[in-house]
Each structure stands twice: as structure tokens, then as C-alpha cells.
Amino acid sequence: xxxxxxxxxxxxRSLGVNGSETIRRQIVADRLERAPKGVIPxxxxxxxxxxxxxxxxMVETSLATVTEVASPAEVPQSIALFLRNHNLPATLRMGDxxxxxxxxxxxxxLEIAHGPSRGSDLNAVSHAFGGIAESGTLAMxxxxxNPSTLNFLPDNHIIVVSAKDIASDYESVWNxxxxxxxxxxxxxxxxxxxxxxxxxxxxQTLLLGAHxxxxxxxxxxxx
Amino acid sequence: MTVHSTxxxxxxxxxxxxxxxxxxxxxxxxxxGFIDKRQMAADKxxxxxxxxxxxxxxxxxTLEHLDLYLEAYEEKVKASGGHVHFARDAAEARDIILxxxxxxxxKTVTKGKSMISExxxxxxxxxxxxxQPVETDLGEYIxxxxxxxxxxxxxxxxxxxxxxxxxxFRRVHTHLDAKRDLSEPVQLLTEARAVLRERFLAAxxxxxxxxxxxxxxxxxxxxxxxxxxxxxxxxPKTHIxxxxxxxxVPTLEDxxxxxxxxxxxxxxxxxxxxxxxxxxxxxSTDADGPENYHVVLIDNGRxxxxxxxxxxxxxxxxxxxxxxxxxxxxAVGGHAYGWVYPGPMGAVLTPSLIGVxxxxxxxxxxxxxxxxxxxxxxxxxxxxxxxxxxxxxxxxHLTPATVRSGLKFWGFFAKRPALYRLATRVxxxxxxxxxxxxxHFAWLPMSKGWTKYRDFPAPQGETFQARWERERKGQAA
Numbered sequence: 001x002x003x004x005x006x007x008x009x010x011x012x013r014s015l016g017v018n019g020s021e022t023i024r025r026q027i028v029a030d031r032l033e034r035a036p037k038g039v040i041p042x043x044x045x046x047x048x049x050x051x052x053x054x055x056x057x058m059v060e061t062s063l064a065t066v067t068e069v070a071s072p073a074e075v076p077q078s079i080a081l082f083l084r085n086h087n088l089p090a091t092l093r094m095g096d097x098x099x100x101x102x103x104x105x106x107x108x109x110l111e112i113a114h115g116p117s118r119g120s121d122l123n124a125v126s127h128a129f130g131g132i133a134e135s136g137t138l139a140m141x142x143x144x145x146n147p148s149t150l151n152f153l154p155d156n157h158i159i160v161v162s163a164k165d166i167a168s169d170y171e172s173v174w175n176x177x178x179x180x181x182x183x184x185x186x187x188x189x190x191x192x193x194x195x196x197x198x199x200x201x202x203x204q205t206l207l208l209g210a211h212x213x214x215x216x217x218x219x220x221x222x223x
Numbered sequence: 224m225t226v227h228s229t230x231x232x233x234x235x236x237x238x239x240x241x242x243x244x245x246x247x248x249x250x251x252x253x254x255x256g257f258i259d260k261r262q263m264a265a266d267k268x269x270x271x272x273x274x275x276x277x278x279x280x281x282x283x284x285t286l287e288h289l290d291l292y293l294e295a296y297e298e299k300v301k302a303s304g305g306h307v308h309f310a311r312d313a314a315e316a317r318d319i320i321l322x323x324x325x326x327x328x329x330k331t332v333t334k335g336k337s338m339i340s341e342x343x344x345x346x347x348x349x350x351x352x353x354x355q356p357v358e359t360d361l362g363e364y365i366x367x368x369x370x371x372x373x374x375x376x377x378x379x380x381x382x383x384x385x386x387x388x389x390x391x392f393r394r395v396h397t398h399l400d401a402k403r404d405l406s407e408p409v410q411l412l413t414e415a416r417a418v419l420r421e422r423f424l425a426a427x428x429x430x431x432x433x434x435x436x437x438x439x440x441x442x443x444x445x446x447x448x449x450x451x452x453x454x455x456x457x458x459p460k461t462h463i464x465x466x467x468x469x470x471x472v473p474t475l476e477d478x479x480x481x482x483x484x485x486x487x488x489x490x491x492x493x494x495x496x497x498x499x500x501x502x503x504x505x506x507s508t509d510a511d512g513p514e515n516y517h518v519v520l521i522d523n524g525r526x527x528x529x530x531x532x533x534x535x536x537x538x539x540x541x542x543x544x545x546x547x548x549x550x551x552x553x554a555v556g557g558h559a560y561g562w563v564y565p566g567p568m569g570a571v572l573t574p575s576l577i578g579v580x581x582x583x584x585x586x587x588x589x590x591x592x593x594x595x596x597x598x599x600x601x602x603x604x605x606x607x608x609x610x611x612x613x614x615x616x617x618x619x620h621l622t623p624a625t626v627r628s629g630l631k632f633w634g635f636f637a638k639r640p641a642l643y644r645l646a647t648r649v650x651x652x653x654x655x656x657x658x659x660x661x662x663h664f665a666w667l668p669m670s671k672g673w674t675k676y677r678d679f680p681a682p683q684g685e686t687f688q689a690r691w692e693r694e695r696k697g698q699a700a
């Protein structure tokens with residue numbers, strides 16, 4: 001008997017079932033289809049300015065920094081300023097995201113590289129799929145537009161998020177993912193990012209910049 | 224079972240741990256940090272207790288329908304281009320992993336932190352077959368250099384102090400300047416980051432565990448703070464996920480409930496820094512990510528726990544809160560438990576996985592203070608389950624003869640209430656009289672285990688039952 005058959009047999013024996021009970025199958029199919037929501041904390045259930053304010057507060061609680069710009073056109077200048085303020089070189093890697101590509105990078109002296117990271121980049125920018133106000137989390141989806149390596153390899157990661165994409169809770173983001181990719185399907189990688197990389201493994205002392213970015217900077221685009 | 228167990232020597236292990244000054248110093252970090260942070264995180268979220276209930280219910284529901292959710296999960300993984308392998312035990316899991324590594328002609332394998340990988344002893348197996356496994360979680364990397372097991376399920380090197388880590392780095396990183404300054408923890412972190420970055424970029428296969436598997440989408444989830452798990456899985460050509468059967472949950476909504484209690488219970492964070500949802504290999508629209516995606520589903524004793532009183536243990540989401548709050552863990556640390564899983568969850572799970580004849584001491588190493596159960600995010604009644612193990616141990620005549628005769632002696636009186644009251648009244652009266660002058664005893668017959676380390680306070684003369692009766696009458700009047 002194959003390991004698979006053996007394991008299913010053992011599970012069913014332990015549970016006292018045979019696997020073909022209509023009621024059990026219906027219960028499982030229902031739950032997978034309806035995906036009922038559980039307890040949603042009230043904290044995130046705010047809208048408009050209040051939600052953006054909560055998102056920014058929670059981003060800062062996660063030890064990331066956050067700023068706001070009025071329109072996508074202001075993003076390149078904002079990034080240039082951030083890099084200058086931290087004495088970082090004026091280099092920047094990004095994917096093929098059309099929203100990022102359309103920004104006026106020539107307004108700055110930034111040296112731009114495209115495509116996934118090979119591990120030697122200091123700075124990268126990605127565009128978030130959405131934000132989550134409840135915990136100050138950025139939701140990133142993998143594609144050539146925003147390669148996953150940019151989320152982890154550079155020392156300084158900048159994430160651009162549209163104010164309209166900042167949701168109250170995780171469940172709202174899953175609804176958008178289902179709408180974009182189809183029910184039951186996912187992009188290869190969804191990264192929830194809540195602050196810069198850290199470790200507490202040496203004497204339980206919190207240190208930033210373990211293997212991922214030492215700095216995480218979030219830019220909220222209003223328009 | 225390949226990981227050698229020293230659980231039968233728990234008493235000797237514990238005695239050694241109590242006299243280990245470095246360990247005792249390091250264990251102070253557990254007592255101080257984790258408890259307050261968890262409490263603060265729980266206090267900040269009014270719905271925390273309701274989320275614990277919801278999390279318990281989701282896990283119970285999944286376990287009751289585990290066969291069907293596994294089928295649904297397997298189908299989704301295949302549909303997304305991934306492979307699912309089933310392993311009955313540790314040996315099968317090791318062979319499956321080795322074969323996948325050989326298919327890709329792997330020389331080095333990076334690893335994200337995974338307790339099931341410790342359970343099946345994969346590192347030794349890969350090494351024995353000429354493949355080098357590299358642990359990338361900072362704590363796991365440190366203990367791999369020391370050839371140790373993790374002493375905590377989320378803080379594997381919690382038993383060590385920074386000076387010990389410095390010694391290990393100097394011993395192993397011989398290509399670096401011998402005069403470099405490593406006096407600050409941040410310098411240790413920076414050195415490990417640089418050394419491991421090379422490893423990440425060179426690895427042929429990445430092995431991670433899974434905090435959860437989602438049946439709805441065929442997704443595996445890892446939760447880390449360092450980002451090491453992500454670099455482990457997106458850089459190499461092949462990503463292997465190791466997961467025990469009970470990691471399954473039905474939907475993305477369900478896992479979102481569990482994620483709300485996991486980090487808060489573990490480190491007191493709102494959410495860990497990186498929560499990563501992986502579904503299949505890289506797509507044609509992806510610029511990076513692994514070309515091959517394998518999931519190894521490992522039973523290793525779980526399916527036999529279903530339908531027994533230990534089924535509740537399968538709700539465990541490995542947050543570590545039970546050991547963070549355990550006075551026994553605080554005193555002896557994780558290695559004393561002698562196998563992979565320490566603390567209260569280890570005291571319940573270890574006898575299930577390696578046998579109560581091997582691990583019978585563990586469920587006995589508890590005062591039943593109940594703190595573990597009070598903080599468990601999925602409300603596992605850990606003291607009750609430890610008691611079940613004690614009963615089984617007794618039934619199977621594994622309990623030492625002195626304990627058995629002691630229990631028999633006590634049982635004789637406990638079953639005869641009048642006699643019990645009389646005997647305790649006489650005994651307490653006599654002890655009160657004998658200890659009247661000093662108020663405590665430095666020596667008592669048959670109590671050396673206690674009086675060797677501390678004095679025994681003299682009773683005041685009245686038994687608990689007598690006082691209870693008196694106060695109850697007082698209240699009624």
C-alpha cells in the first residue's frame with residue numbers, strides 16, 4: 001500500500017469515518033466555497049482619513065518609516081530625498097510595474113536598474129498590492145512587475161502604496177486577491193511585510209537587519 | 224526516530240541544567256522578555272480572547288475533517304504545478320527529500336527554521352549523503368555550528384549568551400580577521416548576515432517548514448522575522464516544504480484568524496515581520512522564485528493521535544507561549560527535556576511521538592500550575608493531557624515502585640474520608656507541636672528531596688478541610 005493510502009486509511013480509522021459521507025463532504029465543500037469570516041478586530045474598521053492615519057501609526061509601530069505624497073509624480077523626488085537623508089547612494093532597483101515606470105524618474109539623479117535582484121543592490125522600490133491598516137502591513141504579490149527578491153535582498157526597501165488600496169483588514173485584501181486571480185487561485189508568492197527584518201536570537205535583544213532589509217520606508221500616494 | 228532522545232535521563236539532565244551558570248544566566252532572558260510582551264499585545268486587542276476561541280474551533284473543525292481537507296489541498300497544489308509527497312515516518316520523509324535533492328544535483332541546501340526537520344533528523348541524513356545543509360535562521364545557524372538541538376521552538380539559541388556565540392563565530396569563520404571586534408550583539412548579527420548571504424545565493428535547494436497549509440488554495444505559509452525563510456525559498460531552483468499533517472486549515476479567512484493570535488502569543492508582535500504565502504513554482508509571469516515546488520506531508524505518529532484524548536495536542540501552532548510561561552522550563556531550559564520539543568507542549572507531544580516509556584518523566588515534570596493552558600492561543604488543556612500521560616504510565620506499570628507504593632498509601636486514606644480527616648488532623652497537630660519553636664523544619668523523615676534544598680514550614684495545627692468547614696460555617700452565619 002502506498003504511503004498516501006496508508007495515511008488516509010489511518011486518519012479515517014482514527015476518526016471513525018470512510019471519507020465518502022455526504023454530510024462531511026458537503027460541510028467541507030461549503031466551507032471552502034464560502035470561506036466564512038471569523039472575528040474581525042474593530043480597530044481596523046474605520047474609513048477615509050482615519051484608516052490612513054491608523055495605517056501610518058501601525059507602520060511606525062513596526063519600526064518602519066512612512067511618508068505621504070500627493071501624487072505619483074512626487075514619488076521619485078521623495079525617494080531621492082529619503083536616500084539623501086540617510087546618506088545612501090543614489091541607486092535604485094525596481095521591477096516592471098507600469099505604475100512605477102510611469103513616474104518621472106528623470107526629475108532626479110537616481111541611477112535606476114530594472115529586474116529581480118541578484119543580491120548586490122543597496123536600494124529597491126516595489127509597488128504594493130495593498131496595505132492593511134489593522135497592523136500596518138504591506139501586501140505584495142509576485143510577478144515581473146514586482147519581483148519577490150526586491151522585498152528581501154536590498155539593504156533598504158521602499159514600498160509605494162496607493163491610499164485607495166489601504167484596507168481595514170486582511171480579509172478585505174483576500175477579497176481583492178480573489179477578484180484579481182480567481183477564487184481558489186493565488187499568485188506564486190504573497191508577502192505580508194510588517195516592518196524591517198529583525199532578530200532576537202542573541203540574548204533576546206531586538207536587532208534590525210537580520211537577513212532582509214535593514215530599513216523599510218513606506219510612501220503613501222494620495223491620488 | 225533518528226534524533227537521539229535523552230528524555231529517559233530527564234532527572235540527570237535537569238540537575239545538570241540547574242548547576243549550569245551560563246544556562247541559568249541565559250534563561251533569565253526568557254523570564255523577563257516574553258511574558259510581558261505577550262500580555263501587552265493581548266491587552267491591546269480587545270478581541271484577543273474571542274480570536275483564541277475562533278482559532279481553537281478552526282483547528283478542531285479541520286482535524287475532524289482532516290482526510291477531506293488533505294484531499295482538497297493536494298488537488299490544489301497539483302493544479303498550481305507543485306508536487307505532494309506523503310511520508311508515513313521520518314525515514315520515508317528523509318528518503319523523499321534526499322531524492323529530490325539528488326534530482327537537482329544539489330551540493331548545498333539552505334534551510335529555514337523548521338521543527339519537523341529536527342524531528343525527522345534531515346540534516347544528518349543529507350550530510351551523510353554528501354549534501355551540505357545550512358541553517359539560516361540566526362539561532363538555528365548558531366546551534367548548527369555547535370552541533371546542538373534547539374532549546375526552544377521559536378528561540379532555538381535562547382540557552383546561549385553572546386560571548387558563547389562570539390567564541391563559535393571565531394572558531395568557524397576563520398577566513399575573517401582574527402582581531403575583529405565582536406563585542407556587541409549587532410556585530411555578531413552583521414557577520415552572520417554576510418556569511419549566510421553567500422550561502423543563500425549559492426544554494427541549489429531551499430527547505431522550509433510551514434506554519435500553515437491552506438486547503439482552499441494549496442498554499443504553504445511561513446512566518447519569520449529575519450527574512451531567512453524567504454531567501455531560502457525564492458533563490459534556489461527547488462523549494463521543498465516540510466509539514467506535518469496537522470498544519471492544514473481550510474481557507475485564507477481561517478488562517479487570518481490564526482495569524483492574529485500566533486505572533487502575539489509568541490513574541491508579542493502584532494504580526495511577525497514576514498508572513499509569506501507560497502503557491503506552486505514560479506509562473507511564466509514571474510521574474511524570480513523556484514522552478515520546482517515540493518511539499519512533503521509527514522505523518523510520523525499524528526494520524527494515530529486523532530480520535531484519542533491527545534487529538535487536542537494537534538491544535539498546537541508552535542508559538543512557544545507555554546514554555547515561555549513555564550516555571551519548570553524557566554528552571555531547566557529546553558535541552559533537559561531530551562528531544563525536539565521542550566516545555567509543556569513537549570511534555571505532551573514527546574510521549575505521543577517517541578513513547579511514554581521513553582519520555583514518561585516529561586509529563587511528570589510539572590507542578591500543574593496551569594499557566595501554559597492559560598496562555599495557549601488554541602486553548603490546549605496541557606495539564607490535563609500531562610495528567611493523562613501520568614495515568615497511562617501508571618497503568619503500564621512504568622511508574623517507579625516507590626512512587627507506586629506512595630500513591631497506594633495515599634489512595635488508602637483518600638478512599639476513606641473519615642480516616643483521612645483523622646490521620647491528617649493527628650499529623651498536622653503533631654507537626655505543629657514539633658515545629659512550634661522554630662516555625663520550620665530543616666529535616667523531616669522521608670522528605671530529603673525537599674529539605675535538602677529548603678526548609679519545610681511548620682503547619683499551624685489546623686487541617687485545610689477543618690479550616691474550610693469553619694470558614695464556610697462562619698459565612699453562613
